[in-house]
Amino acid sequence: MTGERIRDGALxxxxxxxxxxxxxxxxxGLRAAETMRxxxxxxxxxxxxxxxxxxxxxxxLSKQVLLGNALADHTALPRRRAIDADWRLxxxxxxxxxxxxxxRLGNGDEVEYDRLLIxxxxxxxxxxxxxxxxxxxxxxxxxxxxxxGLQRALADNPRRVLVIGAGFTGSEIAxxxxxxxxxxxxxxxxxxxxxxxxxxxxxxxxxxxxxxHGVDLRTGVMVTxxxxxxxxxxxxxxxxxxxxxxADVVVVSLGAQRNTEWxxxxxxxxxxRGIACDAxxxxxxxxxxxxxxxxxxxxVARSPHxxxxxxxxxLEHWGxxxxxxxxxxxxxxxxxxxxxxxxxxxxxxxxxxxxxxxSVGVPPMGTEILIxxxxxxERRFAAVYGYQGRVIAAVTFDNCRWLPFYEHQIESTAPFxxxxxxVDRRPEGNKPLPADFPDPSVPTHGPTxxxxxxSPADRKMTFTPGR
Amino acid sequence: xxxxxxxxxxxxxxxxxxxxPDVFAMHGDESLLYNPEAPAEQREDVVRAVAACPVxxxxxxxxxxxxxxxxxxxxxxxxxxxxxxxxxx
Amino acid sequence: MTQALLREIIDYAxxxxxxxxxxxxxxxxxxxxxxxxxVVSTYYEIxxxxxxxxxxxxxxxxxxxxxxxxxxxxxxxxxxxxPSFLKLDPPxxxxxxxxxxxxxxxxxxxxxxxxxxDELHGLVDGLIDNIAATGNLDRxxxxxxxxxxxxxxxxxxxxxxxxxxxxRFHVWAExxxxxxxxxxxxxxxxRGQGTADARxxxxxxxxxxxxxxxxxxxxxxxxxxATADGPDGxxxxxxxxxxxxxxxIAGHETTVNLITNGMLTLLRHPDVLQRLRKEPGLSVxxxxxxxxxxPPVQLLPQRTTLSDIEVAGVNIPKxxxxxxxxxxxxxxxxxxxxxxxxxxxxxxxxHLGLGSGIHSCFxxxxxxxxxxxxxxxLARRLENPRLLEDPPPYxxxxxxxxxxxxxxxxxxxxxxxx
Numbered sequence: 001m002t003g004e005r006i007r008d009g010a011l012x013x014x015x016x017x018x019x020x021x022x023x024x025x026x027x028x029g030l031r032a033a034e035t036m037r038x039x040x041x042x043x044x045x046x047x048x049x050x051x052x053x054x055x056x057x058x059x060x061l062s063k064q065v066l067l068g069n070a071l072a073d074h075t076a077l078p079r080r081r082a083i084d085a086d087w088r089l090x091x092x093x094x095x096x097x098x099x100x101x102x103x104r105l106g107n108g109d110e111v112e113y114d115r116l117l118i119x120x121x122x123x124x125x126x127x128x129x130x131x132x133x134x135x136x137x138x139x140x141x142x143x144x145x146x147x148x149g150l151q152r153a154l155a156d157n158p159r160r161v162l163v164i165g166a167g168f169t170g171s172e173i174a175x176x177x178x179x180x181x182x183x184x185x186x187x188x189x190x191x192x193x194x195x196x197x198x199x200x201x202x203x204x205x206x207x208x209x210x211x212x213h214g215v216d217l218r219t220g221v222m223v224t225x226x227x228x229x230x231x232x233x234x235x236x237x238x239x240x241x242x243x244x245x246x247a248d249v250v251v252v253s254l255g256a257q258r259n260t261e262w263x264x265x266x267x268x269x270x271x272x273r274g275i276a277c278d279a280x281x282x283x284x285x286x287x288x289x290x291x292x293x294x295x296x297x298x299x300v301a302r303s304p305h306x307x308x309x310x311x312x313x314x315l316e317h318w319g320x321x322x323x324x325x326x327x328x329x330x331x332x333x334x335x336x337x338x339x340x341x342x343x344x345x346x347x348x349x350x351x352x353x354x355x356x357x358x359s360v361g362v363p364p365m366g367t368e369i370l371i372x373x374x375x376x377x378e379r380r381f382a383a384v385y386g387y388q389g390r391v392i393a394a395v396t397f398d399n400c401r402w403l404p405f406y407e408h409q410i411e412s413t414a415p416f417x418x419x420x421x422x423v424d425r426r427p428e429g430n431k432p433l434p435a436d437f438p439d440p441s442v443p444t445h446g447p448t449x450x451x452x453x454x455s456p457a458d459r460k461m462t463f464t465p466g467r
Numbered sequence: 468x469x470x471x472x473x474x475x476x477x478x479x480x481x482x483x484x485x486x487x488p489d490v491f492a493m494h495g496d497e498s499l500l501y502n503p504e505a506p507a508e509q510r511e512d513v514v515r516a517v518a519a520c521p522v523x524x525x526x527x528x529x530x531x532x533x534x535x536x537x538x539x540x541x542x543x544x545x546x547x548x549x550x551x552x553x554x555x556x
Numbered sequence: 557m558t559q560a561l562l563r564e565i566i567d568y569a570x571x572x573x574x575x576x577x578x579x580x581x582x583x584x585x586x587x588x589x590x591x592x593x594x595v596v597s598t599y600y601e602i603x604x605x606x607x608x609x610x611x612x613x614x615x616x617x618x619x620x621x622x623x624x625x626x627x628x629x630x631x632x633x634x635x636x637x638x639p640s641f642l643k644l645d646p647p648x649x650x651x652x653x654x655x656x657x658x659x660x661x662x663x664x665x666x667x668x669x670x671x672x673x674d675e676l677h678g679l680v681d682g683l684i685d686n687i688a689a690t691g692n693l694d695r696x697x698x699x700x701x702x703x704x705x706x707x708x709x710x711x712x713x714x715x716x717x718x719x720x721x722x723x724r725f726h727v728w729a730e731x732x733x734x735x736x737x738x739x740x741x742x743x744x745x746x747r748g749q750g751t752a753d754a755r756x757x758x759x760x761x762x763x764x765x766x767x768x769x770x771x772x773x774x775x776x777x778x779x780x781x782a783t784a785d786g787p788d789g790x791x792x793x794x795x796x797x798x799x800x801x802x803x804x805i806a807g808h809e810t811t812v813n814l815i816t817n818g819m820l821t822l823l824r825h826p827d828v829l830q831r832l833r834k835e836p837g838l839s840v841x842x843x844x845x846x847x848x849x850x851p852p853v854q855l856l857p858q859r860t861t862l863s864d865i866e867v868a869g870v871n872i873p874k875x876x877x878x879x880x881x882x883x884x885x886x887x888x889x890x891x892x893x894x895x896x897x898x899x900x901x902x903x904x905x906x907h908l909g910l911g912s913g914i915h916s917c918f919x920x921x922x923x924x925x926x927x928x929x930x931x932x933x934l935a936r937r938l939e940n941p942r943l944l945e946d947p948p949p950y951x952x953x954x955x956x957x958x959x960x961x962x963x964x965x966x967x968x969x970x971x972x973x974x
Binding site: 057059060063064067069070071074075076078079080318319322347348349351353354355356358398399400401403 | 469470471473474475477478479492494495496497498499500501502503504526527528
């Protein structure tokens with residue numbers, strides 16, 4: 001009873017005058033801060049972000065912004081409530097001292113915390129050759145500044161745009177270019193666009209969409225070098241099949257890297273695949289012991305999921321950032337018995353070539369796929385992925401109103417292939433096909449879900465400290 | 468007037484695109500594109516769109532300028548430090 | 557038990573207030589006995605069935621209802637017209653709905669409904685002016701003098717149907733709307749014949765108009781449906797007929813109830829009415845709350861199962877008839893706090909009033925605009941309005957439920973806005 005009271009007292013004290021620091025001032029960081037204030041946190045709240053901007057929304061950057069329908073600097077996220085925070089924007093966190101409970105900043109400052117939330121997210125993977133990557137006209141797309149720069153470059157009517165990598169972002173960029181009437185070549189290492197995220201059957205549909213909309217799609221090729229002109233502008237790219245693509249704008253869309261380098265040597269279980277945390281968002285240290293004052297949320301987190309065999313999942317999903325931030329914030333301010341697990345079913349969307357692609361579950365776990373409704377050829381369909389006799393994921397193309405049903409199928413580990421009739425079942429929906437995911441050891445361009453095994457310490461990866 | 472749509476929730480009912488067509492637009496049959504920072508004069512339409520969304524996916528923040536330009540009881544005043552103010556829904 | 561409850565719901569004597577019966581019904585989320593329909597009355601179950609691809613809207617998938625006393629006549633569509641998209645599954649439903657949407661809404665006609673606002677305002681102004689002009693404010697029937705003529709004018713203008721023909725198709729529309737109503741006492745054969753006749757006559761009437769619009773197309777929807785040639789190709793004449801019939805009937809028979817139920821509810825909640833007078837913008841949340849609290853379409857009696865399915869622990873066999881009681885789901889205390897309270901300040905209001913899923917109400921944005929404008933203007937202009945009869949006399953129909961007349965009195969009518 002006495003112990004109980006002391007614990008309660010500690011939590012009350014934290015809520016009243018504790019210090020919470022959030023590293024990462026984007027979607028997850030902002031939503032977590034709002035939840036904390038909602039839950040009555042009255043202490044000091046510090047948000048640290050390396051970008052100089054207040055939290056903004058990224059999905060429009062590859063869609064509305066590139067189409068010229070919205071301005072990149074008009075994407076600031078609406079607030080759900082006032083958060084009364086001490087904002088440290090434009091300053092990266094550079095180190096963590098877990099013992100002293102201190103975050104070091106790039107400007108030499110140190111910020112002490114009682115609870116720390118890490119939501120540093122990911123950054124665009126840069127072109128591996130730094131010199132080529134710094135040629136004028138070579139872009140990545142992750143930040144607002146990236147979006148603004150690329151939008152301006154597209155508005156200059158380049159003769160050709162080359163997109164390297166046909167994941168979701170690359171495909172959306174290609175789609176926007178075509179809508180603007182620009183010539184665009186897409187080079188993808190895998191056999192088809194989206195193949196890493198949705199497999200070969202759906203990838204084939206995506207490939208047809210590209211080609212039908214006039215994209216010069218090259219699959220099974222790698223860009224081996226970018227070539228600049230004497231003024232330092234990119235002028236061409238050389239491909240592994242020996243061909244050359246002349247382009248004034250090159251967009252490197254090779255997926256993302258997790259922002260964990262600043263934690264090197266801190267003792268936290270952080271590595272290139274993210275920061276391992278438990279289902280309650282508490283970070284693991286490098287020994288696999290869960291911490292009690294450091295939490296993780298958003299793209300940078302790897303957390304185990306009960307529905308998917310307790311494997312650690314890394315999800316670069318908007319909805320995951322919101323949901324996980326909410327859970328982390330709740331748990332940071334709760335007694336252990338009141339904590340909640342982060343059991344969000346992965347879900348994402350993409351808008352490209354006028355088609356709405358949505359998915360729930362973990363498609364890359366699927367070994368088979370069944371087109372339950374509609375038809376691939378019409379690009380209006382619903383499909384489910386099967387794994388060991390159960391439904392593990394679903395995807396729809398312009399058929400999203402059925403998705404809640406499939407989400408429930410995944411949550412209830414319903415059998416695969418589904419043993420029931422549906423509306424709009426076509427002959428192609430009579431038999432499952434191999435889902436045709438590429439060998440996971442061969443990297444494709446940016447699957448947005450990564451299954452990363454069972455080890456919280458992430459030791460199998462080689463850790464390279466940031467430059 | 469800042470807004471964001473949770474496109475995981477969105478099911479393409481297009482009510483927003485009907486009721487506030489200068490802020491929300493359908494791109495194809497099901498995809499929604501929108502202006503994340505709509506001009507203040509669109510406020511009435513956007514409020515209609517927010518209310519009509521069958522899945523409650525639109526989060527709208529009324530900025531200080533919006534609030535200064537109108538007299539209404541239904542907005543929540545906020546004591547924001549930076550630019551934060553109230554939020555509908 | 558279920559059958560008895562259903563009979564009570566359908567019983568005209570309970571039309572004014574079916575909600576206690578729905579409450580009784582919700583004690584068993586999926587109820588069924590004898591060879592009657594499976595009746596689903598709770599929010600989450602209805603919501604999930606509306607998104608369930610194992611559920612069909614095509615009555616051809618229904619097993620014969622046999623001697624089910626509540627069963628609808630198997631073929632209430634008759635042979636005059638093919639089923640409209642309301643009663644079709646994908647892909648036909650999706651294709652026809654897309655084609656119908658092309659001249660109506662985004663992405664191809666994004667401003668059409670929005671830009672009708674001035675026109676709607678003019679119609680509302682005119683009808684309220686007419687009420688004032690009668691000089692008799694001691695007894696105004698808000699149905700005959702306002703809530704009926706307003707949406708009818710709107711749908712006629714939108715479709716391009718001559719308004720002077722209204723008395724003719726009014727009868728057909730009533731008959732067809734009544735065919736949605738599972739009346740246990742009606743002679744199914746005779747009613748089926750009446751419905752078929754009405755469809756035939758309405759079909760012939762619209763066929764004439766469509767023929768004429770093909771020759772001289774205008775900017776009305778009928779012309780656009782008749783001459784459409786988008787990526788989905790052209791509608792057949794029969795498809796254009798059944799689609800325009802659907803729009804005409806739906807435009808006739810639903811918004812009138814939304815507006816009438818709305819005024820009735822406001823007159824029963826004078827505090828809200830008073831707020832609305834001062835704050836026209838309140839009509840926006842009021843209409844959403846009305847769609848929850850008094851939805852114009854109370855239930856969907858035309859779904860069927862394509863497989864054996866389990867809902868809330870009840871096994872429903874393939875081919876069974878499903879009734880989804882939207883109005884009951886809207887009052888489910890598991891979903892809505894104080895569900896029987898009319899509260900326009902409710903924040904969490906994802907009602908079932910316009911359905912959900914692929915068959916969600918096609919005309920929803922138009923209905924919303926019409927009702928918002930109607931209620932805010934009536935509230936603003938009618939001085940001291942009061943109900944003369946409570947409850948007012950209702951229409952027979954249990955599905956498209958609403959007052960037949962709404963007699964009120966008021967002290968005066970303010971002039972229209974400048």
